[in-house]
Amino acid sequence: MRKTYRIAVSGYYGCGNAGDEAVLAGIRASFARVAGEEVELIALSQNPEETTRLHGVAARYRMSFKTLRETLQESDMLLSGGGSLLQDTTSVRSLLYYLWVCRLAMRRKVPVVFYAQGMGPLHRSLSRKLVQYVANRCAFITVRDSASAELLKEIGVHNPNLEITTDPAFALLPSPSEQVDSLLAQEGLPIDRPLLGVALRAWGQQQDSIEAAKAYARLLEAIHAKTGLSIVLLPMHVPDDVEFGSAVLHHITNSESFFAIQKAYSPETLLGLVSRLQGVVAMRLHTLIFAARVAVPAFALSYDPKVRALMESLGLENYCAEWKGFDTEEIAERVSEMLVEREKRVDHLQKLAPLLEVKALRSAERVMEILQQK
Numbered sequence: 406m407r408k409t410y411r412i413a414v415s416g417y418y419g420c421g422n423a424g425d426e427a428v429l430a431g432i433r434a435s436f437a438r439v440a441g442e443e444v445e446l447i448a449l450s451q452n453p454e455e456t457t458r459l460h461g462v463a464a465r466y467r468m469s470f471k472t473l474r475e476t477l478q479e480s481d482m483l484l485s486g487g488g489s490l491l492q493d494t495t496s497v498r499s500l501l502y503y504l505w506v507c508r509l510a511m512r513r514k515v516p517v518v519f520y521a522q523g524m525g526p527l528h529r530s531l532s533r534k535l536v537q538y539v540a541n542r543c544a545f546i547t548v549r550d551s552a553s554a555e556l557l558k559e560i561g562v563h564n565p566n567l568e569i570t571t572d573p574a575f576a577l578l579p580s581p582s583e584q585v586d587s588l589l590a591q592e593g594l595p596i597d598r599p600l601l602g603v604a605l606r607a608w609g610q611q612q613d614s615i616e617a618a619k620a621y622a623r624l625l626e627a628i629h630a631k632t633g634l635s636i637v638l639l640p641m642h643v644p645d646d647v648e649f650g651s652a653v654l655h656h657i658t659n660s661e662s663f664f665a666i667q668k669a670y671s672p673e674t675l676l677g678l679v680s681r682l683q684g685v686v687a688m689r690l691h692t693l694i695f696a697a698r699v700a701v702p703a704f705a706l707s708y709d710p711k712v713r714a715l716m717e718s719l720g721l722e723n724y725c726a727e728w729k730g731f732d733t734e735e736i737a738e739r740v741s742e743m744l745v746e747r748e749k750r751v752d753h754l755q756k757l758a759p760l761l762e763v764k765a766l767r768s769a770e771r772v773m774e775i776l777q778q779k
Contacts, residue, residue, distance in 0.1 A: 410776050411445050412436075413480040414520075415506045416488055417499075419452030419464070423641040424574075424691030426459060427672035428487045431573025432520065433460055435769035438576070443773070447476055449506070459671055473509060481776060483510040487521035487549060487573050487768075489690075489711060493532040500532055507539050516544035516775065521573050521768045523711050524553035533560040540564055544775055547768040552714040568771060571718075574694045575758075575765035579677035588674055592666050594637055600664075601634040601740075602682045604641055604692035607649045608708045608728065618649070620733075622656035627737035629662055632744055634683055638665040639675070641689040684744050688728055690715060697761065700754035702747055704740050706731070719757065721750075 414432060417425040429448060436444045445463065450456035453464035465476045477483060483506070485491075490503045507517045519540065527533045537560045540546060546567040548554050554569050579585070589596055605621055607614070625636055638654070640646035650665045657663055670678075672691075679685065679692070680699035687693050688706045696703035697719055705721075707713045708728040716725040724743055726736055743750060 408443070409445055410440075410443060410481045410773075411447060411479060412482045412484055412772070413447045413449060413476050413510075413515075414484045415449045415467070415503060416486060416490060417451075418448050418467075419450035419456045421643050421669060423643075423669065423672060423675060424689060425488050427574040427577065427675075427691045427694070428521075428572070429456070429460055429462075430672040431576045431765060432484070432487070432769070433462055434578070435573055435576045435766050436772075439766055439769040440773050447480065449473065449476065467506075473506065474513075477510050477513050477515050480510075480515055481779070482544075482772065483507065483515055483517045484520040484772070485517060485522070486519055487523070489523045489709075491519075491522060491536050492525050492527065493529050494526050494709070497529065497532065501535070504535050504539050507543075511539075511542060516779075517542070518772055518775070519543050519546040519548070520772070521547050521549045521570055521765070522553060523549050523572075523714075524556045526710060527556065527560065537561045545771055547771060550711070550714045550718055552710065568767070570768045571761050571764040572691075572694055572715075573765055573768065574672065574691055575698055575761040576769075577673060577676055577698060579680050579699060580671065580673040582677070584674050585677035585681065588666075588670055588678055591668070592664070594664055594666075595635060598635045599683045600681070601628065601632065601636050601744075602639045602679060602685045602687070602692070602696075603628075603636055604639040604646070604685070604687035604689040605649060605653065605706075606642070606646055606688050606708070608688070615652070618652040619656045621653045624731070624733050624736060625653065625663065626657060627733045628686065628740050631737040631741040634744075635662040635664065637682075638663075639679075639685075639687075639689075639692055640666055640669070641675075641692055643669040646689075684740070684747065686740055688712070697754055698758060700751050700758055702743050702750035702754070704736075704743055706736075720753065 448464040449467035450464040456464035638650040685696040685703040705725040
């Protein structure tokens with residue numbers, strides 16, 4: 406009789422962020438394909454009931470020390486990630502939390518794997534020292550891009566068990582067509598018009614900024630004028646992105662060709678929606694990953710090094726601009742050019758997608774190799 410391995414997964418799950426939920430969905434999909442019923446995942450979640458409903462995996466409350474301790478005691482391994490967990494731009498406290506969970510596992514002799522992590526930025530000396538300490542004691546490390554591997558090397562991580570893979574979301578498959586049709590109907594999106602998806606977020610000093618909303622409204626109007634496409638806003642973090650999107654649309658003069666999704670959907674359903682779009686313009690990393698996964702051309706507004714790193718890894722660095730101080734007409738023109746060359750871009754991404762899928766599965770394969778050697 407084959408052993409069933411129990412693997413705890415630590416991440417930003419159950420918090421309403423579609424990007425992080427895409428990571429967990431990708432991890433689940435990877436192990437289902439690599440290990441079948443040999444693995445049982447236990448997600449450490451802010452909302453265990455919602456996580457179980459969304460992903461069909463066991464989930465435990467991540468902020469209870471007693472629950473964490475009990476979960477780790479019954480687990481064969483802890484996965485930390487994927488996603489951008491180990492960074493100190495948004496919060497040092499979250500960095501300390503994720504490292505603390507790793508140390509809790511290590512003290513109980515539970516092997517820890519950094520799983521498809523996007524490392525950094527790490528601005529503080531203390532952050533770098535703590536990540537170095539834990540990373541050098543991991544059973545294995547996979548990172549989603551070469552920039553993350555370079556950062557680990559830079560801060561003094563000499564763990565030989567390190568491999569560059571890619572984001573787990575590249576292992577996802579889109580929902581069946583009828584589920585995407587249901588989304589379109591529920592949200593009142595036109596099914597007879599070509600659509601351009603746009604994923605924005607309030608960031609940095611743009612939080613609660615009327616001027617920021619006006620700037621993005623002007624950009625969307627310029628893109629619509631250049632391309633003739635109707636535009637649909639794609640929220641990746643509900644309700645934050647929905648609220649910011651409403652502020653943007655409030656400043657659009659003629660709203661007939663502009664739409665916004667209001668509800669949260671599963672990563673697979675969002676992936677299915679993206680597959681039907683003519684193109685994507687996005688700040689959100691996982692909107693860009695979704696587009697690449699289903700070979701839809703995308704233009705990135707980079708607010709974080711991880712966004713530019715992704716576009717470079719896809720060979721799409723020419724379709725990337727900074728998120729602030731942009732020239733509205735220039736961006737609109739570049740998006741228009743991308744769509745004119747759509748067939749060429751689709752062909753490029755179709756050739757790339759299977760390779761990215763294999764790399765996403767590689768993280769799960771590495772984990773199984775370690776477990777089977779125990």
